[in-house]
Every structure is written in C-alpha cells, then in structure tokens.
Amino acid sequence: MFNRLKGFTRAFWTANIVELLERGAYYGVFIVITLYLSRILGFTDVEAGLISGVFSGGLYLLPTFTGALADKIGFKNSLLIAFTLLSLGYFGLGILPTALESIGLVDYSGDITFTGLLESSQRWAIVPIMIIIMIGGSFIKSVITGTVAKETTEENRAQGFSIFYMMVNIGAFSGKTIVKPLRDSMGDKGFVYINYFSTAMTLIALIMIIFFYKSSKHQGEGKTFKEIWSALIKVLFNGRLITLILIITGFWMVQHQLYATMPKYVLRMAGEGASPSWYANVxxxxxxxxxxxxxxxxxxxxxxxxxTVGMFIMPLSAIAMASGNWFSSGDIDFGIISIHPIAIMMIIGIALQALAESFISPRYLQFFSIQAPKGEEGLYLGFSHLHSFLSSILGFGLSGYLLSKYCPEPKLFETREAWEIASVNAHYIWYYFAAIALTAAISLIIYGKVIDRLDAKANKL
Known part of the structure; x- marks a missing residue:
C-alpha cells in the first residue's frame, strides 16, 4: 500500500493536505453560519438565509470562471491568492463582532445584548467579508481538482481522486466536530471563535503552499473567458439540459437544509444541548x-x-425530519446517552439524505454528459453544478421564510409559552421540502419519458 502511495508527487500531497485544511475551515464555519448571522449579528431568519444562500451560490457559480483565471496565472499563484483571501475573510468574521462591540452596538460579555446593532448598518460589513471568502473558495474548487488530475498518471488517477475524496470528507467531518466543544465552553460566542480556528487552518495551508507546492501545471493553458461565456449561453438555451438542472435543483434545495434549516431548528426545538454540527457529520x-x-x-x-431511486428517498428524508415533532418532548434514554426525539429523527433524515445522494450524485454527471452535445461534454460539464447555485439561493431563502413563520427565534417572545404557541407547527417546514422533493422526483420520471420519445423520433428521421 505504502509503495503505491509513493507514486504521487509532492504537489499532489500538498494539494490534498491543504484541501483537508480548507474543508475543515469551511465546514466549521458554514455549519453554523446562519446561527452566527442571527445570534451574533442580529440578522433575522430571512436575512440570514438570503446572505448565506448568495454566499453558497457564488461558491458554485464562480469556480468555472476563476478556474479559467487560474489556468492563466498558474496554480501556485492561484492558491496563494485563494488562501490569502480565505485567511483574511475568516479573520474578518472573527474580528467583526469585536469591532461592533467596541463602538457600543452590542455587548458579548454575558448573555448577548444588542444595544443598537439591530438598527445599525454596520453589521452589513459582513457582506464584503463573505465576498472575500467566496472568491477565495472559488479558486480552491477548480485548482485542487486540477492539480490532482495534472499530478497523476492514467495508472494512479483513480486512486488519486479517491485520496482527494477521502481528504474532503475528513476535512468536512473534523470541521463540524469542533463546533460542539466550542459551544459547550463558550456558549454562542463559540460561533465567533470558530472563525479563528478556520483562520489558523487556512494560514497553515498558505504556508504549505509557499514552501512545498511546486506543480508542473503551467499558466496560459485552458479555456478563455469568451469560451466559458459562450458555453454558458449554450447551456442556458439547451432546453434538455436546463430542464435537468432545474429538476435536480429540487433535490439540492432539500439537501442544503442540512445547513440552512437544521441547526436553528434542532436548537430551538430540541434545546440548546442539541449538537447540530455532530448530526450533520452523519x-x-x-x-x-x-x-x-x-x-x-x-x-x-x-x-x-x-x-430516480434517490429522488424518491428525499421526500422520506424530509418526512423523517418532520416526524420528530410527533413524539413527546422528553429525551429518550438509551442507557449511555439521552437524546431528544427531534434529534433522533433528524439524524435518521440526514442518513436518508446521504443515501439518496449516493444514488444521485455519481450518476448525475454521467447523465448530464450524455445529454450534452457530442464533442462538447467537457465544456458543458463545467456548468453541471448550476443546480447548486440555484438551490443555494432558493433553498436558503425559503428556509429563512419558513423558520420565521413556523419556528421563530425564541428570544423574540416575552414568555416560553408564547413561543411554544407560535412554534406548535414547526414541523410543517419539512412538509414543504417533502413536497419539493416529491415534485422533483415525479418530474424526473416525466423528463425521462419525454426525452425517450424525443430520441425515438430523432432516430426515425
């Protein structure tokens, strides 16, 4: 095994290690981003959803364009830019609350008290900070995978991407895991200090790039911006592809609730002792x-x-998440651990989501490439993730509205009883997403039958 691992270059291993660090930094922050926006900066559920959705959407839309720039300026220069921006951005998320407190808009010394922040435009300084992170992160998505492809051979490429996929998941797992201990020791202020953890991770990655990354990837290669823009226009006017993208958007709108709705929902419904970041690791x-x-x-x-199999699992996932509210509110004792019914059903729902993803994601790119014009599969696949751009904006935006309607922030109410009345139908949120998932699943069946008929007609001509 170790002899096989020796066949990879230093640039390959450096790229994979910094990918692990970057994913740990990103998921540590992103799993609680809506909580940070609402509890630390005072944004409403709707505002937090929209800000997070645009941020997430940009991370999926920009890589095709920043990837073209990376081809021009070289992978190492691109990674230096990326991790510099990420370090500045995560540090900005950490230091912004301190700056707001220093000018008397909020008090974080005990229970968080807003003393003018809700009426101030100063909190919107978060937007340029998140744009910095979004641009930095967009370089990572294209350059790291490009490095893996460039630094491997036909013989070890499959193993190389397997290592890359493992690093991504180790990073995602570790980033989410650290949030719970921070919250236990610091309360809501842990949502601030997680950003310093992410800053440290991206700074270590930046140092590694400076000293260890030497790629054989040369600048000046790859597609031009004109070619990329032309391909985007072709995709947008290709009815078959854009319909497929819109259908898959339904799946990802539900999948994104792992970050958009789930953290706030379980903390409000199952109590502050819940561990949404750990549930997400499922x-x-x-x-x-x-x-x-x-x-x-x-x-x-x-x-x-x-x-289609995966698409029909998704409504079951949303129903499972809703069903936690059907049981009594007391924790269930399993002997070694006690856990709230809402948390139990959330974990089951997340597991079903992951299973659905295993059916859908590996085959989506394959199917998308089949529908693309012959000879242009590679160019078109650059836009295969447009669904994530759409689902981020729509999914996070809808989440904010549904949370404010069915499961509002408890601090907005004078008494616990008043909040319980307002949130009695909190589980309705998941019925909306079950309906979206079921609509997408049925639409995919119809889509398949339609393109079969179109292909049959074309073959007869």
Missing amino acids: NPLIVVLTVTFVTRMMASKTPLFSM
Missing part, C-alpha cells in the same frame, strides 16, 4: 460508507433509474 459518514456499494449495485441500471 451525511459524509453515510456517503463514504454507501456510495461505492450503491454505484456497483446500480451499475447495470441506467443513470436515470439510479437518480
């Missing part, structure tokens, strides 16, 4: 455990069949 764990088995099991089936 997702990468289940994906890693099932994706290979599911892909092999579906190998003899069409991509559309596998995707």
Whole structure:
C-alpha cells in the first residue's frame, strides 16, 4: 500500500493536505453560519438565509470562471491568492463582532445584548467579508481538482481522486466536530471563535503552499473567458439540459437544509444541548460508507433509474425530519446517552439524505454528459453544478421564510409559552421540502419519458 502511495508527487500531497485544511475551515464555519448571522449579528431568519444562500451560490457559480483565471496565472499563484483571501475573510468574521462591540452596538460579555446593532448598518460589513471568502473558495474548487488530475498518471488517477475524496470528507467531518466543544465552553460566542480556528487552518495551508507546492501545471493553458461565456449561453438555451438542472435543483434545495434549516431548528426545538454540527457529520459518514456499494449495485441500471431511486428517498428524508415533532418532548434514554426525539429523527433524515445522494450524485454527471452535445461534454460539464447555485439561493431563502413563520427565534417572545404557541407547527417546514422533493422526483420520471420519445423520433428521421 505504502509503495503505491509513493507514486504521487509532492504537489499532489500538498494539494490534498491543504484541501483537508480548507474543508475543515469551511465546514466549521458554514455549519453554523446562519446561527452566527442571527445570534451574533442580529440578522433575522430571512436575512440570514438570503446572505448565506448568495454566499453558497457564488461558491458554485464562480469556480468555472476563476478556474479559467487560474489556468492563466498558474496554480501556485492561484492558491496563494485563494488562501490569502480565505485567511483574511475568516479573520474578518472573527474580528467583526469585536469591532461592533467596541463602538457600543452590542455587548458579548454575558448573555448577548444588542444595544443598537439591530438598527445599525454596520453589521452589513459582513457582506464584503463573505465576498472575500467566496472568491477565495472559488479558486480552491477548480485548482485542487486540477492539480490532482495534472499530478497523476492514467495508472494512479483513480486512486488519486479517491485520496482527494477521502481528504474532503475528513476535512468536512473534523470541521463540524469542533463546533460542539466550542459551544459547550463558550456558549454562542463559540460561533465567533470558530472563525479563528478556520483562520489558523487556512494560514497553515498558505504556508504549505509557499514552501512545498511546486506543480508542473503551467499558466496560459485552458479555456478563455469568451469560451466559458459562450458555453454558458449554450447551456442556458439547451432546453434538455436546463430542464435537468432545474429538476435536480429540487433535490439540492432539500439537501442544503442540512445547513440552512437544521441547526436553528434542532436548537430551538430540541434545546440548546442539541449538537447540530455532530448530526450533520452523519451525511459524509453515510456517503463514504454507501456510495461505492450503491454505484456497483446500480451499475447495470441506467443513470436515470439510479437518480430516480434517490429522488424518491428525499421526500422520506424530509418526512423523517418532520416526524420528530410527533413524539413527546422528553429525551429518550438509551442507557449511555439521552437524546431528544427531534434529534433522533433528524439524524435518521440526514442518513436518508446521504443515501439518496449516493444514488444521485455519481450518476448525475454521467447523465448530464450524455445529454450534452457530442464533442462538447467537457465544456458543458463545467456548468453541471448550476443546480447548486440555484438551490443555494432558493433553498436558503425559503428556509429563512419558513423558520420565521413556523419556528421563530425564541428570544423574540416575552414568555416560553408564547413561543411554544407560535412554534406548535414547526414541523410543517419539512412538509414543504417533502413536497419539493416529491415534485422533483415525479418530474424526473416525466423528463425521462419525454426525452425517450424525443430520441425515438430523432432516430426515425
């Protein structure tokens, strides 16, 4: 095993290690970003959802364009820019509350008290900070995968991407895991200090790039911005592809609730002792455990069949998340641990989401490439993640509205009883997402039948 691992270059290992660090930094912050925006900066659920959605959407839309720039200026220069921006951005998220407190807009010394922040425009300084992180992160998505492809051979490329995928999930797992201990020791202020952890991770990555990253990737290669823009226009006017993107957007709108709705929902409904960051780790764990088995099991089936199976799992996931509110409010004692019914059903729902992802994600790119014009698959695949751009904005935006309507912030109410009356139908949130998932699943079946008929007609001509 170790002899096989020796076949990879120093640039390959450096890229994978900094990917682990970057994912740890990103997921540590992103799993609680809506909580940070609401509890630390005082944004409403709707405002927090919109800010987070645009941020997440930009991270999926920009990489195609920043990837073209990376080809021009070189991968090392791109990574230096990326980790510099990320370090500045995460540090900005950490220092902003201190700056707001220093001018008397908020008091973080005990229970967080807003003393003018809710009426001030100063808190919107968060927007340029998040744009900095968004631009930095967009370089990472294209450059790291590009490095893995460039620094491997035909013989070890599959193993190289397997290592990369493992690093991504280790980083995601570790970043989410650290949030709970910070909250236990610091309360809501832990949402601030997680940003210093992320700053440290990206600074270490920056130092590693400076001293250890030497890639054979040369600048000046790859697609031009004109070619990328032309491809985007072609995709937008390709009815078959844009319909597929819109259908898959329904799946990802539900999947994004892992970050948009779940953290606030479980803390409000199951209590402050809940661990949303740990529950979220069920997702990468289940994906890693099932994706290979599911892909092999579906190998003899069409991509559309596998995707449809996954799409019909998603409504069950949302129903499971809703069902926690059907049980009594007391914790269930399992002997070694006691856990709230809402938390239990949330974990089951997240596991079902991950299983659905194992059916859908590996086959989506394959199916998308089949629908792309012959000879232009690579160019079109650059835009295969447009669904994540759309689902981030729509999913986070809808989440903010639904939270404010069915599961509002308890601090907005004078008494616990008043809040309980306002949130009695909190689980309705998940019915909306179950309906979205079911609509997407049925639409995918219709889509498959329509393109089969179109292809049959085309073959007769």
